[in-house]
Amino acid sequence: xxxxxxxESCNRSCPYCxxxxxxxxTENDFLSWDDLIYVADFLEASGERKISLLGGEPTIHPxxxxxxxxxxxxxxxxxxxxxxxxxxxxxxxxxxxxxxEIPKNNFYFTCNVNHPDICSKKELEQTGKFFEVFGExxxxxxxxxxxxxxxxxxxxxxxxxxxxxxxxLGITHPIPGAVNVSIKKTDMPKMAKRIMSYIDQLDEKQIxxxxxxxxxxxxxxxxxxxxxxxxxxxxxxxxxxxPVDIGPQLDVWSCFPLSNFNKKSIYDFNSLQEIRxxxxxxxxxxxxxxxxxxxxxxxxxxxxxxxxxxxxxxxIINNFSKEEMAEFKEELK
Amino acid sequence: MKxxxxxxxxxxxxxxxxRERDFIVQTHLEDDFSAIYASVKNSENRLAAIFVxxxxxxxxxxxxxxxxxxxxxxxxxxxxxxxDLWKNxxxxxxxxxxxxxxxxxxxxxxxxxxxxxxxxxxxxxFQKDKTPNYEGLKDVLYYSFYPKIPIGNIQPxxxxxxxxxxxxxxxxxxxxxxxxxxxxxxxxxGNIAFNEELxxxxxxxxxxxxxxxxxxxxxxxxxxxxxxxxxFLKVDKCSACPAWRIxxxxxxxxxxxxxxxxMSEIVDVASDVQTSKPKTRNEIWQ
Numbered sequence: 001x002x003x004x005x006x007x008e009s010c011n012r013s014c015p016y017c018x019x020x021x022x023x024x025x026t027e028n029d030f031l032s033w034d035d036l037i038y039v040a041d042f043l044e045a046s047g048e049r050k051i052s053l054l055g056g057e058p059t060i061h062p063x064x065x066x067x068x069x070x071x072x073x074x075x076x077x078x079x080x081x082x083x084x085x086x087x088x089x090x091x092x093x094x095x096x097x098x099x100x101e102i103p104k105n106n107f108y109f110t111c112n113v114n115h116p117d118i119c120s121k122k123e124l125e126q127t128g129k130f131f132e133v134f135g136e137x138x139x140x141x142x143x144x145x146x147x148x149x150x151x152x153x154x155x156x157x158x159x160x161x162x163x164x165x166x167x168x169l170g171i172t173h174p175i176p177g178a179v180n181v182s183i184k185k186t187d188m189p190k191m192a193k194r195i196m197s198y199i200d201q202l203d204e205k206q207i208x209x210x211x212x213x214x215x216x217x218x219x220x221x222x223x224x225x226x227x228x229x230x231x232x233x234x235x236x237x238x239x240x241x242x243p244v245d246i247g248p249q250l251d252v253w254s255c256f257p258l259s260n261f262n263k264k265s266i267y268d269f270n271s272l273q274e275i276r277x278x279x280x281x282x283x284x285x286x287x288x289x290x291x292x293x294x295x296x297x298x299x300x301x302x303x304x305x306x307x308x309x310x311x312x313x314x315x316i317i318n319n320f321s322k323e324e325m326a327e328f329k330e331e332l333k
Numbered sequence: 334m335k336x337x338x339x340x341x342x343x344x345x346x347x348x349x350x351x352r353e354r355d356f357i358v359q360t361h362l363e364d365d366f367s368a369i370y371a372s373v374k375n376s377e378n379r380l381a382a383i384f385v386x387x388x389x390x391x392x393x394x395x396x397x398x399x400x401x402x403x404x405x406x407x408x409x410x411x412x413x414x415x416x417d418l419w420k421n422x423x424x425x426x427x428x429x430x431x432x433x434x435x436x437x438x439x440x441x442x443x444x445x446x447x448x449x450x451x452x453x454x455x456x457x458x459f460q461k462d463k464t465p466n467y468e469g470l471k472d473v474l475y476y477s478f479y480p481k482i483p484i485g486n487i488q489p490x491x492x493x494x495x496x497x498x499x500x501x502x503x504x505x506x507x508x509x510x511x512x513x514x515x516x517x518x519x520x521x522x523g524n525i526a527f528n529e530e531l532x533x534x535x536x537x538x539x540x541x542x543x544x545x546x547x548x549x550x551x552x553x554x555x556x557x558x559x560x561x562x563x564x565f566l567k568v569d570k571c572s573a574c575p576a577w578r579i580x581x582x583x584x585x586x587x588x589x590x591x592x593x594x595x596m597s598e599i600v601d602v603a604s605d606v607q608t609s610k611p612k613t614r615n616e617i618w619q
Contacts, residue, residue, distance in 0.1 A: 045481040069419045
């Protein structure tokens with residue numbers, strides 16, 4: 001599924017934000033109608049009828065409602081909006097009026113929620129209202145940025161607001177060349193342990209778990225893996241795909257952590273597959289240069305077969321020596 | 334006899350005075366289109382389209398279920414508020430409707446691309462004394478001729494694309510019913526004119542609809558069809574214009590350097606598309 005950024009602006013400033021470096025609020029950073037039509041045509045011509053709408057915060061785009069209705073009328077069978085759920089009363093009324101008509105299997109939200117301790121009272125109030133209206137269309141997404149993270153609040157939200165019984169867990173990655181809070185590789189085993197400490201409760205409440213990309217498989221024992229698969233089935237993934245992000249000015253890049261490298265324009269390509277092929281080759285180049293996140297990746301057959309990506313490529317780039325980085329940048333030219 | 338299409342306002346008297354004719358009925362949004370449809374059909378004629386000119390925007394029109402099956406051509410001022418379109422969108426996509434916008438409309442490119450990408454037909458028309466939004470019209474030109482996906486028709490581009498311009502000329506003003514080879518305008522008294530402007534100025538070719546059947550033998554009518562010869566006799570700007578193949582001098586009254594350049598670009602694009610179309614080999618029984 002391609003990711004389309006409706007804007008670069010966000011109404012929140014999260015410490016871990018992997019897109020933080022990219023998010024620079026400018027006057028004209030909203031995706032235009034003409035460009036939306038171009039992207040919709042491009043995806044349709046590529047045979048892609050699923051789309052994720054991202055930001056910044058996509059719901060602050062002045063045409064958000066119309067864009068969603070348009071994509072739905074264009075036959076995009078899945079429109080997944082990645083939001084933080086902080087929506088003004090005025091916008092919420094508008095969303096209720098115009099968006100609830102779309103069947104819930106065609107249009108839903110992945111809501112990124114922070115721990116209540118780092119949210120203001122007003123933020124929590126607005127998010128609560130949003131959950132009340134769209135509860136059955138909302139899956140929660142958590143960004144793990146410290147090893148001892150507490151995500152009981154997410155389970156409580158699911159119960160309280162009757163949200164979709166699924167949690168998407170994203171491990172925060174470093175942005176090469178930028179500053180953001182992320183999980184260090186030495187902290188990863190502790191983080192994995194923490195994840196497993198919730199699995200009984202998730203099973204009991206019939207909440208499935210899914211991992212975003214870049215989670216190393218070897219953090220989990222065989223027994224852990226068995227339990228994870230039992231909980232989540234094939235949603236459990238350890239690979240690294242090329243989601244393809246399309247920016248509001250129609251720039252394209254592989255994914256946010258790599259957004260500082262090899263940014264192209266959608267006009268350089270004829271189809272989504274061409275973009276994926278291009279960035280798959282690019283990613284393979286990085287992986288070949290630096291192997292996986294851990295020393296063991298070099299001889300790991302899961303890494304070799306692609307079952308595990310050996311962590312996020314951003315870590316690998318960060319581990320490049322000065323010479324390797326210079327060589328890499330030269331290759332990109 | 335040629336089957337000339339007649340454009341008139343709703344009038345059972347006019348409908349009943351001819352048989353087996355195609356009618357385009359020019360009327361108002363408030364009128365009952367299905368009643369007009371029935372009236373034309375009862376007179377043993379055919380309704381080619383209902384043609385409405387309105388100051389309203391697309392979003393202000395109250396689309397109705399009973400319009401299904403009636404070909405509709407609406408000249409509107411703009412697309413209006415997109416937010417208000419959604420409630421009618423499913424119906425709108427099912428109606429046989431084409432929206433025409435004025436060529437100087439500032440949002441013409443976005444509005445037409447929006448409708449066309451949803452499979453809704455649209456187009457634009459020129460107005461005297463108003464400078465077309467050439468940039469927008471050119472964007473739409475490329476969108477129409479090189480679409481990535483199947484889209485709704487965009488007039489007059491779709492008309493030009495579907496008619497062979499490589500091996501003969503066409504008159505794209507047919508899209509605006511300004512081509513006496515195909516269309517004649519009739520007022521409620523039965524007066525006949527070559528186009529709307531002449532009808533409004535009471536410059537008739539005939540003053541009774543009864544004379545319609547012999548119009549093809551009429552000297553003035555024949556002269557009108559051959560009027561294009563004059564451009565070559567006078568050796569005026571049309572005679573050397575690269576856009577002659579699609580215009581035939583029909584827009585001489587609004588043509589200036591920019592217009593000619595724009596029209597020439599249409600010819601270039603249309604020629605490119607028609608030249609690159611794969612040639613289909615005739616089967617032996619064809």
